[in-house]
Amino acid sequence: MSSDDMSEAQVAGTTLVSDAPVRWERVCLLSDLFPERGAAALFGDVQVALFRLPDASTAPGQGADGAQVYAVQNLDPFSGAHVMSRGIVGTRGGVPTVAAPVYKQVFSLITGECLVAADKTPKGDLPPNLTTYPVEIRDGVVHVGLP
Amino acid sequence: MVNSGDSQHLVVIGGGMVAQRLVEALRARDDAGRYRVTVFAEEPRAPYDRVGLTRWFDEGPEGIALGDPALWADPLVTLHTDRKIESIDREAKTVTDRLGHVHLYDELVLATGSNAAMPPIPGNDLPGVFVYRTIDDVAALRGWVEEKRRSYPEGKPVRGAVIGGGLLGLEAAGALTALDAQATVIEFGTHLMGVQVDLGGGQALKRLINGKGIGVRAETATSQMKPHRRTGHVGRLDFADGGRLDVDVVVVATGVRPRDELARAAGLPVGERGGAVVDLSCRTEDPHIWAVGEVACIEGRCIGLVAPGNTMAEVVVDRLLGGLAEFPGADTATKLKLSGVDVASFGDAHARTEDAVEVVWADPVAGVYKKLVLSDDARTLLGGVFVGDAGPYASLRPMLGAELPGDDPSAFLLPEGGGGAPGLELPDDANVCSCNSVSAGTIRGAVTEHNCTDVPGVKACTRAGTTCGACLPLVKKLVDTELERAGIEVSTALCEHFEMSRAQLFDAVRVADLHSFSDIVARFGQPDSRGCDICKPVVASILASLGNGHILSGEQSTLQDTNDHMLANLQKDGTYSVVPRMPGGEVTPEGLITVGQVAKDFGLYTKITGGQRIDMFGARVEQLPDIWRRLVDAGFESGHAYGKSLRTVKSCVGSTWCRYGVQDSVGMAVELELRYRGLRSPHKLKMGVSGCARECAEARGKDVGVIATDKGWNIYVGGNGGQTPRHAKLLAEDLTSEELLRTIDRFLMYYVRTADRLQRTAPWIEEVDGGLEGVREVIMEDSLGICADLDAAMARHVENYEDEWKAVLEDPEKLRRFSSFVNAPKDADPSLAYVEERGQRRPATEQERASGVVIAGPKLEVRA
Numbered sequence A: 001m002s003s004d005d006m007s008e009a010q011v012a013g014t015t016l017v018s019d020a021p022v023r024w025e026r027v028c029l030l031s032d033l034f035p036e037r038g039a040a041a042l043f044g045d046v047q048v049a050l051f052r053l054p055d056a057s058t059a060p061g062q063g064a065d066g067a068q069v070y071a072v073q074n075l076d077p078f079s080g081a082h083v084m085s086r087g088i089v090g091t092r093g094g095v096p097t098v099a100a101p102v103y104k105q106v107f108s109l110i111t112g113e114c115l116v117a118a119d120k121t122p123k124g125d126l127p128p129n130l131t132t133y134p135v136e137i138r139d140g141v142v143h144v145g146l147p
Numbered sequence B: 001m002v003n004s005g006d007s008q009h010l011v012v013i014g015g016g017m018v019a020q021r022l023v024e025a026l027r028a029r030d031d032a033g034r035y036r037v038t039v040f041a042e043e044p045r046a047p048y049d050r051v052g053l054t055r056w057f058d059e060g061p062e063g064i065a066l067g068d069p070a071l072w073a074d075p076l077v078t079l080h081t082d083r084k085i086e087s088i089d090r091e092a093k094t095v096t097d098r099l100g101h102v103h104l105y106d107e108l109v110l111a112t113g114s115n116a117a118m119p120p121i122p123g124n125d126l127p128g129v130f131v132y133r134t135i136d137d138v139a140a141l142r143g144w145v146e147e148k149r150r151s152y153p154e155g156k157p158v159r160g161a162v163i164g165g166g167l168l169g170l171e172a173a174g175a176l177t178a179l180d181a182q183a184t185v186i187e188f189g190t191h192l193m194g195v196q197v198d199l200g201g202g203q204a205l206k207r208l209i210n211g212k213g214i215g216v217r218a219e220t221a222t223s224q225m226k227p228h229r230r231t232g233h234v235g236r237l238d239f240a241d242g243g244r245l246d247v248d249v250v251v252v253a254t255g256v257r258p259r260d261e262l263a264r265a266a267g268l269p270v271g272e273r274g275g276a277v278v279d280l281s282c283r284t285e286d287p288h289i290w291a292v293g294e295v296a297c298i299e300g301r302c303i304g305l306v307a308p309g310n311t312m313a314e315v316v317v318d319r320l321l322g323g324l325a326e327f328p329g330a331d332t333a334t335k336l337k338l339s340g341v342d343v344a345s346f347g348d349a350h351a352r353t354e355d356a357v358e359v360v361w362a363d364p365v366a367g368v369y370k371k372l373v374l375s376d377d378a379r380t381l382l383g384g385v386f387v388g389d390a391g392p393y394a395s396l397r398p399m400l401g402a403e404l405p406g407d408d409p410s411a412f413l414l415p416e417g418g419g420g421a422p423g424l425e426l427p428d429d430a431n432v433c434s435c436n437s438v439s440a441g442t443i444r445g446a447v448t449e450h451n452c453t454d455v456p457g458v459k460a461c462t463r464a465g466t467t468c469g470a471c472l473p474l475v476k477k478l479v480d481t482e483l484e485r486a487g488i489e490v491s492t493a494l495c496e497h498f499e500m501s502r503a504q505l506f507d508a509v510r511v512a513d514l515h516s517f518s519d520i521v522a523r524f525g526q527p528d529s530r531g532c533d534i535c536k537p538v539v540a541s542i543l544a545s546l547g548n549g550h551i552l553s554g555e556q557s558t559l560q561d562t563n564d565h566m567l568a569n570l571q572k573d574g575t576y577s578v579v580p581r582m583p584g585g586e587v588t589p590e591g592l593i594t595v596g597q598v599a600k601d602f603g604l605y606t607k608i609t610g611g612q613r614i615d616m617f618g619a620r621v622e623q624l625p626d627i628w629r630r631l632v633d634a635g636f637e638s639g640h641a642y643g644k645s646l647r648t649v650k651s652c653v654g655s656t657w658c659r660y661g662v663q664d665s666v667g668m669a670v671e672l673e674l675r676y677r678g679l680r681s682p683h684k685l686k687m688g689v690s691g692c693a694r695e696c697a698e699a700r701g702k703d704v705g706v707i708a709t710d711k712g713w714n715i716y717v718g719g720n721g722g723q724t725p726r727h728a729k730l731l732a733e734d735l736t737s738e739e740l741l742r743t744i745d746r747f748l749m750y751y752v753r754t755a756d757r758l759q760r761t762a763p764w765i766e767e768v769d770g771g772l773e774g775v776r777e778v779i780m781e782d783s784l785g786i787c788a789d790l791d792a793a794m795a796r797h798v799e800n801y802e803d804e805w806k807a808v809l810e811d812p813e814k815l816r817r818f819s820s821f822v823n824a825p826k827d828a829d830p831s832l833a834y835v836e837e838r839g840q841r842r843p844a845t846e847q848e849r850a851s852g853v854v855i856a857g858p859k860l861e862v863r864a
């Protein structure tokens, strides 16, 4: 299963990730995502957490209906478990965020930066910030750009 | 430097409160280790809080522990318990203990306290006559009352009398009623608490005491105590006026006698009314013998209060270390510690100062009497008496000897909110906590210099309020004022999206009748914001408590923490644990087999929880519905182990099987668990039910503990385990099952509505106005008029309960949440790895993953 049974939709260049080469993966229908909750997606061994927020004006993956979707790594650097998709989404000072469900660190969904470390350090030598992935919504289908 | 060769040996005779303070102060100040100290205590235990003796009935010995036990582990401190000192040899500078061992001293401190005085009334040695001074005394008293009750037919009361209507006598009478005995106080003088309050106050006090169901006979001399014809136990009191009173138990509380026998035998001067005579440095005639506490006769008298004793201890320590401290005079302020009866006095309560002016405010109907004693110009405060409303006591007492602000001193006596007493700004040197001699300045310093930000912090830092607690309202006021002044906002805002506290938000949502996060944040939050991981679960909990449908329905599902969202408990590797409800810890063999089979089929690690049920670990998101389908089919339902909600009601086996049980504790536990299951609350809630006083269910370690009695149930509240363990405290006794449910209904709802986020019941009770007593007034006397509302809210909860898991299984839309990956809904998380240990699997450690001993990945064969 995993990404193999999805036809790979390679789409050329986007302005959001200029230099990194991007392999676009079809993930799911936008309507498969619950607003203001996350969902995990699996591509081989890579796990990505997707978050659908309520509509706003500018965003990485903005659908025709104004819906916006962000993607970050599913690995929670502070617990080592693949659980970021199960965090609560919210805002800190207007920045959309997700809180790790294990030890409650808060990360920016836009940059992946760890905004609140909650007196913890990441597990092993994992970097504290999350990797982010570009997202596009084409004809109601969510696509994620992987390096 | 500790140099035992040079160090002096300090011997302290007596292991009471003042001895403890002396050793504490010495160890705190004697950095150089100049003194080794040995304490000889006659009682078989370390010093305890004698002032709180009456609490022993409710809280046991740990409730009246004193200070940090580490003190007695200090290498320079030795404590010998159960080791009375029999004599002092001043020539040889030795003491001899009851075992005949002789100990050398360099300096000797007498801290032998007092004995309860026993007046020479014929019959005072009959069985059933008690004094009220030590733990052994109160333990014997309780045993006696219980024994009497057992020997009587159901319904026949145990009759008690207390001889002596002073502070101590009233406390003892309160203890008797708490033990469910009748109590009559016999007072020789004209009125109760004659030492502290005047006649007017005494009369108001009598009404209050009668209101507690305690009888009072003033101006009555007891001429003899007569034995019961058959038992030979004390059976009757005869009074000088010809009156009589049948009794089963008598407590004598007529005063105390200093234990100066050692001093006398050693030839040291004693006072006219006893006590080892000391000068202002607390030294006796012998330069190497000191006396502190109740045994010391200072300024011509012995003082029966702990605060002056502690001051003496500090003086002696200062002197031993070369200082020149002197006893500054005694603060004899006192407050009666009898629940529901407010009495306090300080200073010249009887207006004996020449030309003193008295200002009195009395409300005889309500049983309130308040008096200020002022200097002749009606400005300087000389003393005060408060009966029925000791509110002004805490703030006025430290003003003793100072000029009161404002023109009209009577403003201080008006009922709260009735007049606007001018704000009191206490001088820094005003003594706020008399038990521990803590000044207003020290308390302010705790906030400004030691960064304390709340009352518990200040208590720990300064010791203020840790003994009798009378000063706590004032301490709180000082701390709040200081925090405000320091610009440390005592912010109760939930987070950046809501300025309200949880309790405020709860009320707002309830009154405005809102049902969605969007509406709530638009109305009461930061407009245009979408909340965060702090406020969302709070709102989720509030909505759930108010009964807002399934927690995963619609927008509500976005508010839930992952535990509530997946209806399971997240574990460290990202899998979940599953706990089916087993009400009261009861489970059928078939049920156990189902649980075992499910665990086996899904490869789950199983463990019995502290709450008497079974936890199954290692379930993946996509497995949860399959697991639950089987559990639900077998008749199980969600155990809400994942929620901030009722967890379990632990029970012992109770009267159905146990030889000692007096009520059906399992039946009650099952009833409680089924009643409150699913109730969302500010923090998790635990309960316990024990079938008799042996307390095998450890119910007092729970938020709500129920213990069976011959007549019904006792309820205790505010217990918890965890990092700061607390014993639950008695809220009400001998309730019928129906009364018990009603009381718990109200207690829980009141807590759910007014507690802070993540505040358990113990700290919540502390914060309710009036503490436990305040809670009792609200839920048992309906002092806020909200009981009907609380009852209705609980009735709604009970009626609307549904099993959260069953509802999920019936709804495809909700089931859709339980997929591992949106593009591979049934695939297992490939990063999971397990090893086997003691016949079960557990998550592999980092090292085990690296070394490849992992026995199983996520895809353990599943026979679902």
Ligand SMILES: Cc1cc2nc3c(=O)[nH]c(=O)nc-3n(C[C@H](O)[C@H](O)[C@H](O)COP(=O)(O)OP(=O)(O)OC[C@H]3O[C@@H](n4cnc5c(N)ncnc54)[C@H](O)[C@@H]3O)c2cc1C
Pocket (backbone or CB within 6 Å): B013, B014, B015, B016, B017, B018, B019, B040, B041, B042, B043, B050, B051, B052, B053, B054, B083, B084, B085, B086, B111, B112, B113, B114, B132, B133, B134, B168, B171, B259, B262, B292, B293, B294, B295, B303, B304, B305, B306, B307, B309, B334, B335, B337, B468
């Ligand atoms: C029920 C009750 C309520 C009270 N409430 C208050 C209150 O609200 N406020 C207040 O200020 N005070 C109150 N008090 C009084 C207060 O407890 C005492 O003032 C205080 O305990 C005195 O301390 P102490 O160390 O001098 O004596 P104690 O605490 O009496 O200690 C003396 C110890 O010395 C031991 N001892 C005696 N002789 C020997 C010997 N020869 N060898 C070895 N050991 C010996 C005794 O057994 C005893 O344990 C109350 C007392 C009681 C009983």
Ligand code: SF4
Pocket (backbone or CB within 6 Å): B652, B653, B654, B655, B658, B659, B660, B661, B662, B665, B690, B691, B692, B693, B694, B695, B696, B697
């Ligand atoms: S608490 Fe009492 S009834 Fe319950 S098991 Fe223990 S002894 Fe038996």
Ligand code: FES
Pocket (backbone or CB within 6 Å): B432, B433, B434, B435, B436, B464, B465, B466, B467, B468, B469, B470, B471, B472
């Ligand atoms: S006055 Fe007793 S504890 Fe403060």
